[in-house]
Amino acid sequence: MSRQLHLNAFLMSSGHHEAAWRLPESDPYADVDVDHWIRLARIAERGKLNSLFLADGPVLWQGVEFRPAGQLEPTILLTILATATTHIGLIATASTTYNEPYNLARRFASLDHASGGRAGWNIVTTAGADAARNFGLEDQPDHSDRYQRAEEFVEVSRKLWDSWDDDARQADKATGRYIDPARVHNPEYVGKYYRVAGALNVPRPPQGHPLLVQAGSSEDGKDFAARYADAVFTAHQTLADAQGFYADLKSRAVAAGRDPASVIILPGIVPILAATEAQAQAKAQLLEDLIVPEYGLRQLAAVLEVPQEILKLDEQLPDSIPDSDTIEGAQSRSKLVVALARRERLTVRELIGRLGGGRGHFTFVGTYEQAADVIQEWFENGAADGFNIMGAALPSGLEEFVDHVVPILQERGLFRREYAGRTLREHYGLPRPANQYERVTAGQPGAG
Amino acid sequence: MSRQLHLNAFLMSSGHHEAAWRLPESDPYADVDVDHWIRLARIAERGKLNSLFLADGPVLWQGVEFRPAGQLEPTILLTILATATTHIGLIATASTTYNEPYNLARRFASLDHASGGRAGWNIVTTAGADAARNFGLEDQPDHSDRYQRAEEFVEVSRKLWDSWDDDARQADKATGRYIDPARVHNPEYVGKYYRVAGALNVPRPPQGHPLLVQAGSSEDGKDFAARYADAVFTAHQTLADAQGFYADLKSRAVAAGRDPASVIILPGIVPILAATEAQAQAKAQLLEDLIVPEYGLRQLAAVLEVPQEILKLDEQLPDSIPDSDTIEGAQSRSKLVVALARRERLTVRELIGRLGGGRGHFTFVGTYEQAADVIQEWFENGAADGFNIMGAALPSGLEEFVDHVVPILQERGLFRREYAGRTLREHYGLPRPANQYERVTAGQPGAG
Numbered sequence: 001m002s003r004q005l006h007l008n009a010f011l012m013s014s015g016h017h018e019a020a021w022r023l024p025e026s027d028p029y030a031d032v033d034v035d036h037w038i039r040l041a042r043i044a045e046r047g048k049l050n051s052l053f054l055a056d057g058p059v060l061w062q063g064v065e066f067r068p069a070g071q072l073e074p075t076i077l078l079t080i081l082a083t084a085t086t087h088i089g090l091i092a093t094a095s096t097t098y099n100e101p102y103n104l105a106r107r108f109a110s111l112d113h114a115s116g117g118r119a120g121w122n123i124v125t126t127a128g129a130d131a132a133r134n135f136g137l138e139d140q141p142d143h144s145d146r147y148q149r150a151e152e153f154v155e156v157s158r159k160l161w162d163s164w165d166d167d168a169r170q171a172d173k174a175t176g177r178y179i180d181p182a183r184v185h186n187p188e189y190v191g192k193y194y195r196v197a198g199a200l201n202v203p204r205p206p207q208g209h210p211l212l213v214q215a216g217s218s219e220d221g222k223d224f225a226a227r228y229a230d231a232v233f234t235a236h237q238t239l240a241d242a243q244g245f246y247a248d249l250k251s252r253a254v255a256a257g258r259d260p261a262s263v264i265i266l267p268g269i270v271p272i273l274a275a276t277e278a279q280a281q282a283k284a285q286l287l288e289d290l291i292v293p294e295y296g297l298r299q300l301a302a303v304l305e306v307p308q309e310i311l312k313l314d315e316q317l318p319d320s321i322p323d324s325d326t327i328e329g330a331q332s333r334s335k336l337v338v339a340l341a342r343r344e345r346l347t348v349r350e351l352i353g354r355l356g357g358g359r360g361h362f363t364f365v366g367t368y369e370q371a372a373d374v375i376q377e378w379f380e381n382g383a384a385d386g387f388n389i390m391g392a393a394l395p396s397g398l399e400e401f402v403d404h405v406v407p408i409l410q411e412r413g414l415f416r417r418e419y420a421g422r423t424l425r426e427h428y429g430l431p432r433p434a435n436q437y438e439r440v441t442a443g444q445p446g447a448g
Numbered sequence: 449m450s451r452q453l454h455l456n457a458f459l460m461s462s463g464h465h466e467a468a469w470r471l472p473e474s475d476p477y478a479d480v481d482v483d484h485w486i487r488l489a490r491i492a493e494r495g496k497l498n499s500l501f502l503a504d505g506p507v508l509w510q511g512v513e514f515r516p517a518g519q520l521e522p523t524i525l526l527t528i529l530a531t532a533t534t535h536i537g538l539i540a541t542a543s544t545t546y547n548e549p550y551n552l553a554r555r556f557a558s559l560d561h562a563s564g565g566r567a568g569w570n571i572v573t574t575a576g577a578d579a580a581r582n583f584g585l586e587d588q589p590d591h592s593d594r595y596q597r598a599e600e601f602v603e604v605s606r607k608l609w610d611s612w613d614d615d616a617r618q619a620d621k622a623t624g625r626y627i628d629p630a631r632v633h634n635p636e637y638v639g640k641y642y643r644v645a646g647a648l649n650v651p652r653p654p655q656g657h658p659l660l661v662q663a664g665s666s667e668d669g670k671d672f673a674a675r676y677a678d679a680v681f682t683a684h685q686t687l688a689d690a691q692g693f694y695a696d697l698k699s700r701a702v703a704a705g706r707d708p709a710s711v712i713i714l715p716g717i718v719p720i721l722a723a724t725e726a727q728a729q730a731k732a733q734l735l736e737d738l739i740v741p742e743y744g745l746r747q748l749a750a751v752l753e754v755p756q757e758i759l760k761l762d763e764q765l766p767d768s769i770p771d772s773d774t775i776e777g778a779q780s781r782s783k784l785v786v787a788l789a790r791r792e793r794l795t796v797r798e799l800i801g802r803l804g805g806g807r808g809h810f811t812f813v814g815t816y817e818q819a820a821d822v823i824q825e826w827f828e829n830g831a832a833d834g835f836n837i838m839g840a841a842l843p844s845g846l847e848e849f850v851d852h853v854v855p856i857l858q859e860r861g862l863f864r865r866e867y868a869g870r871t872l873r874e875h876y877g878l879p880r881p882a883n884q885y886e887r888v889t890a891g892q893p894g895a896g
Contacts (some may be wrong), residue, residue, distance in 0.1 A: 064632065113482075134646050237618050
């Protein structure tokens with residue numbers, strides 16, 4: 001079979017567009033409505049997508065005045081969705097800066113057991129003073145400190161997931177011996193940030209380790225992804241930028257001693273689609289007209305780290321905001337936004353409109369066929385191994401993609417018609433990791 | 449309606465008896481088998497029980513060599529059970545010593561939303577150096593330190609649950625205003641152990657606060673329960689001991705300014721039941737015969753904090769182990785065990801047999817009618833507001849209780865035939881807590 005696309009559904013209550021909740025058909029209370037999420041999960045599974053994904057942070061977003069900002073804790077919500085589906089993978093974001101490895105490794109192991117091997121962890125280090133102040137800190141730990149902590153966190157988590165051999169349990173009713181203690185391993189991990197002595201209190205997960213996902217685009221983030229990530233979420237506005245990132249990350253993976261094909265790169269796409277271009281444009285316009293400029297200005301000023309007063313709605317960005325090399329621009333959301341504004345000579349109002357849909361992700365407005373063309377183009381030209389599908393409004397944005405774009409991709413032989421495996425790793429074509437404590441018995445005296 | 453019993457099902461994979469997994473009908477891998485837990489939850493709901501409960505600790509139990517010791521993280525497992533049931537409450541144990549308030553308060557709020565108001569939190573401070581060593585510590589924080597931390601943890605959690613007014617969201621599509629920021633409150637909590645600045649990122653839970661449960665029997669534990677707990681799990685071997693504890697805790701609740709009826713006291717009972725006494729005794733003997741003495745000795749030595757060598761299987765406890773006042777004996781599991789051994793002049797082997805079923809909880813062997821009699825006796829004589837039902841073997845131990853004892857209790861007018869409410873607080877007859885930030889608007893100029 002030819003190389004296959006990977007498609008992930010990035011879910012967000014009433015949609016990724018900040019004004020989607022204002023559409024007549026939207027339920028503005030969808031964020032805590034379990035039935036809404038179950039509906040989304042079933043649509044994605046109907047489309048045979050690899051996985052569902054939930055972003056997260058331990059802080060109330062600033063924009064709560066203007067858009068839904070509540071969200072159930074992702075491992076809880078995905079557990080619900082596990083019971084409502086049978087195959088689709090379930091990827092939850094969780095912070096290495098504001099969790100303890102023993103607790104979090106156990107929670108992902110539990111989700112993996114509960115879902116029959118469908119758990120994934122999007123590893124984030126959680127930027128921002130607001131989150132830090134919810135955990136007894138005055139400000140966030142600095143960037144490199146957060147990434148060193150993340151490395152230790154993942155190292156010790158892998159030891160915890162491996163702490164039971166796959167065959168640790170004999171459960172011998174005749175003798176009363178439940179486990180061979182030699183098959184349970186204490187990590188006895190001692191790092192700079194974490195010390196974890198004992199084994200996990202859950203058997204090894206069905207997948208060995210949950211799928212590890214990463215989305216940082218800084219230098220530290222890309223190095224981290226190259227070493228640890230099975231899949232990478234990323235944001236690019238142009239094919240060229242995406243190609244640059246793709247080549248960079250794959251070469252970092254090689255430098256880290258890994259097979260570049262084992263790091264799956266998934267740029268985000270916000271598809272606003274219809275049967276005709278004109279209809280799609282009208283949809284996009286409808287959403288753009290619902291943006292509250294006051295909120296957009298505040299968000300834009302925060303992303304650019306400039307005073308809000310210097311931004312004029314009907315003028316271009318002031319020259320005082322530094323431009324940047326667009327090839328390396330993927331390093332931060334700020335550079336990407338400035339590059340987009342300069343390249344297309346957008347007014348601040350237009351820029352806010354463009355960002356309202358995907359916060360810097362690639363918004364594609366067009367027909368179903370055109371969306372399939374773009375996906376194929378990026379996929380076949382070294383820019384993507386698949387896509388992170390970000391419905392502007394939900395459920396409609398996901399439903400249209402599944403009902404109209406997926407069949408085209410299937411027709412072209414680019415995407416599965418049925419799930420071949422049962423686990424999330426299988427959907428991404430990745431092997432089950434070996435246990436680092438596994439004893440080499442073959443060839444040993446008495447083994448056999 | 450007369451005062452009603454409260455019944456909680458304390459679940460544990462193949463059962464509370466340490467040897468239950470060795471019974472021919474037991475699935476020794478039940479601990480991570482979601483279908484097993486769903487079956488248990490549905491049996492308990494069929495019996496109209498108030499709630500399900502899962503014990504927990506962030507550490508692998510020492511006994512893993514001899515009995516199942518893995519368990520899915522309780523909030524994950526109970527989320528699964530929420531989807532498989534409609535009414536029964538869901539109580540998860542979680543540690544205040546090894547979690548962060550923002551994360552844990554959010555997880556319980558999420559479970560409460562996901563279950564339609566059925567979440568409960570059994571608050572534990574987690575004793576033991578083994579757990580501490582999984583979280584970067586050499587040893588556990590001392591007892592009073594753990595309880596001070598727990599108090600702060602609960603105080604800040606209640607602020608977080610209250611941080612959104614119940615009517616915080618207007619979601620006004622016309623204006624684009626989603627929330628009135630005046631109706632979201634930042635805790636700005638500054639304690640000795642915790643500082644939490646911002647509001648939770650989940651709307652106020654359906655129950656306001658999840659049901660708060662506590663099970664500590666030390667002086668600190670009882671004072672904590674008297675101030676914060678809606679329900680208390682406890683362990684007693686005799687009616688007199690249970691009465692002493694009951695009177696003590698209710699008076700502490702009064703001293704803390706609370707209505708004593710708002711603190712529900714639930715002793716544990718391990719019912720080993722059959723249609724005749726002889727059949728029940730045979731069941732108990734079958735389980736006792738399956739105990740591995742090596743494991744029992746190790747456990748007993750650990751509970752008593754004595755060297756294992758001084759315990760002789762066919763002799764009574766050595767006199768060197770101090771006796772204790774049985775009325776105050778409920779303060780610790782150790783005193784309770786010594787009192788039981790002395791009172792009934794048990795050999796170490798017999799003591800291990802008695803403890804194997806419930807680790808110090810009251811094991812009742814007899815007919816269904818006799819079990820109902822004991823429950824009624826404790827309930828009507830100031831010893832209990834209900835019981836924590838601990839099936840020795842599961843699912844059979846719970847199924848027998850639900851099918852044979854519950855109907856007797858219903859017949860006697862002591863227990864509900866149908867759920868009257870939908871939330872866990874309603875099942876326990878407890879009100880929804882007011883929001884501590886709620887504004888008094890009545891009578892204010894312009895209010896109305």
